[in-house]
Amino acid sequence: MATVATGPSSERLSSFNPATGELIASVPIHTGAEVDAVVARARIAAQTWGTRSFEARSEELTAFRKALAAHADELADLIHRENGKPELEALTEVMMALGHVQHATGRAETAMEPRRVSAGLLANYRATISYHPLGVIGVIGPWNYPLFTPMGSIAYALAAGNAVVWKPSELTPLVAVRVAEIAAKTFALPDLLQVVTGAGSTGAALARSAVDKVAFTGSAATGKRVMMAAAERLTPVLLELGGKDPMIIADDADVEKAAEACVYGALTNTGQACISVERVYVADALHDRFVTAVVDEVRKLKVGGDDGHLGAMTSAAQVAIVKDHLEDAVAKGAKVHTGGPDAISGNYIQPTVLTGVDHRMKVMSDETFGPVIPIQRVASLDEAVQLANDTTYGLGSSVFAGKAARSIAKRLRAGMTSINSVMGFAGIPSLPFGGIGDSGFGRIHGDEGIREFTRIKSTAEQVMSIPMNMMSFRQPKNMPKQIRGMIKQLYGEGVVAKAGDFLRKLRG
Numbered sequence: 104m105a106t107v108a109t110g111p112s113s114e115r116l117s118s119f120n121p122a123t124g125e126l127i128a129s130v131p132i133h134t135g136a137e138v139d140a141v142v143a144r145a146r147i148a149a150q151t152w153g154t155r156s157f158e159a160r161s162e163e164l165t166a167f168r169k170a171l172a173a174h175a176d177e178l179a180d181l182i183h184r185e186n187g188k189p190e191l192e193a194l195t196e197v198m199m200a201l202g203h204v205q206h207a208t209g210r211a212e213t214a215m216e217p218r219r220v221s222a223g224l225l226a227n228y229r230a231t232i233s234y235h236p237l238g239v240i241g242v243i244g245p246w247n248y249p250l251f252t253p254m255g256s257i258a259y260a261l262a263a264g265n266a267v268v269w270k271p272s273e274l275t276p277l278v279a280v281r282v283a284e285i286a287a288k289t290f291a292l293p294d295l296l297q298v299v300t301g302a303g304s305t306g307a308a309l310a311r312s313a314v315d316k317v318a319f320t321g322s323a324a325t326g327k328r329v330m331m332a333a334a335e336r337l338t339p340v341l342l343e344l345g346g347k348d349p350m351i352i353a354d355d356a357d358v359e360k361a362a363e364a365c366v367y368g369a370l371t372n373t374g375q376a377c378i379s380v381e382r383v384y385v386a387d388a389l390h391d392r393f394v395t396a397v398v399d400e401v402r403k404l405k406v407g408g409d410d411g412h413l414g415a416m417t418s419a420a421q422v423a424i425v426k427d428h429l430e431d432a433v434a435k436g437a438k439v440h441t442g443g444p445d446a447i448s449g450n451y452i453q454p455t456v457l458t459g460v461d462h463r464m465k466v467m468s469d470e471t472f473g474p475v476i477p478i479q480r481v482a483s484l485d486e487a488v489q490l491a492n493d494t495t496y497g498l499g500s501s502v503f504a505g506k507a508a509r510s511i512a513k514r515l516r517a518g519m520t521s522i523n524s525v526m527g528f529a530g531i532p533s534l535p536f537g538g539i540g541d542s543g544f545g546r547i548h549g550d551e552g553i554r555e556f557t558r559i560k561s562t563a564e565q566v567m568s569i570p571m572n573m574m575s576f577r578q579p580k581n582m583p584k585q586i587r588g589m590i591k592q593l594y595g596e597g598v599v600a601k602a603g604d605f606l607r608k609l610r611g
């Protein structure tokens with residue numbers, strides 16, 4: 104039985120198993136006032152946590168990671184039951200989330216190390232950039248990876264010295280509630296990682312609250328609403344939105360390997376991943392062989408059941424989006440090889456392979472977020488790249504190719520690219536993760552993902568006095584002449600290349 108969050112709210116939100124319709128448990132619907140109170144408590148925790156040494160934080164984060172690992176089966180079971188994904192995928196998600204806690208813990212001190220930079224013209228200064236915790240981070244998580252995705256912000260925010268208030272999706276609140284209980288027992292500051300539950304309005308309240316940054320994962324439409332709410336206080340936002348990730352198969356690719364990767368990349372998590380392979384462009388010469396290999400691979404997959412490769416879709420609303428995209432594609436002339444709009448039963452969708460698709464179809468332009476592999480034939484690599492970039496999104500992408508692989512990758516307008524693999528970038532914690540355009544902005548993971556939750560401080564320290572003090576009104580009469588000389592020497596036709604050299608020359 105899942106643990107039920109407690110709180111003063113009288114209204115409650117139920118969490119159902121999308122595979123069976125069974126009620127799992129209910130959680131409070133936190134009001135705006137309750138969210139504000141939670142944020143206020145988090146701020147007190149942040150004040151202490153933020154001044155602790157990296158070593159002290161690392162000790163507590165390591166204890167937290169170990170406590171989560173000790174509950175791995177329980178967390179995976181909650182994810183499996185709330186989200187509908189197979190147990191194996193749920194357990195993998197827990198493992199990947201723990202990898203981020205470990206990585207962020209280990210990297211924080213290095214990523215936030217103060218840096219000396221050139222002082223330029225002010226060569227008598229010591230110039231330093233340093234990184235400091237922001238305070239309280241509001242994390243609004245999605246339902247597709249209810250632990251892994253938010254942990255990509257939470258772990259990095261905590262490691263950088265912040266407190267976190269986490270609002271999980273109303274579809275998957277229980278795993279978050281359990282993680283918060285574990286956190287409260289592990290951290291010396293019980294308010295360091297808190298969870299507020301409820302529907303979109305609770306998320307909106309968090310975005311409007313006094314947090315110092317909002318890290319949001321979800322749709323572009325909701326991301327815009329979050330940004331507008333945060334704008335009321337000029338709170339910065341990090342947006343991890345959806346994608347329409349392209350995959351390009353060049354004519355010298357290994358067809359079998361490309362097909363195997365394509366099927367996994369498109370269908371893992373039942374296609375409900377922001378970095379799912381959402382559309383495939385295959386060189387004319389390989390198209391038919393590739394389609395046959397993909398269809399053969401898809402026919403081996405089992406949908407549903409304890410040993411299924413694909414689980415239930417997480418919500419009926421998402422099933423409706425996928426059905427709409429499939430019907431639209433078929434109406435516009437796509438050919439169905441497996442699955443299709445009629446192969447949907449309740450929250451289960453048979454994996455669907457489509458050919459004869461083009462960019463007029465929703466399945467090639469809008470985020471489908473379901474188990475669909477639309478394959479388009481292309482005449483050249485240029486056409487593949489042009490079509491791949493023909494999107495308002497720009498999250499992930501993948502290329503299967505021989506010698507041209509890196510040059511194709513370079514031309515893809517996306518935040519991340521995998522070469523001869525799919526989703527490789529998501530499994531490497533040191534690589535920053537994020538997109539451009541409608542896929543959002545800001546980065547989680549990697550050193551950039553740690554610094555995302557810091558404020559940058561620039562310090563200019565005068566370490567010696569020089570006769571020519573630019574920061575003073577007490578200037579000699581010949582100052583204009585000296586400045587003209589400097590302009591000529593430094594930026595015009597003079598011989599002195601660096602400001603430091605100039606000042607040394609001036610000092611004699």
Ligand code: NDP
Nearest residue numbers: 244245271272273302303306307321322325344345377470
């Ligand atoms: P949303 O973007 O609406 O939900 C994401 C998160 O935002 C949830 O926690 C949700 O809470 C919360 N939320 C909803 N409204 C607000 C608001 N006004 N202010 C603050 N937070 C809010 O996703 P949907 O469930 O509607 O999914 C629709 C589409 O979004 C999918 O088809 C898919 O294309 C895309 N998507 C992309 C994801 C990704 O990983 N990039 C993840 C999920 C969806 P609650 O669930 O309680 O409403």
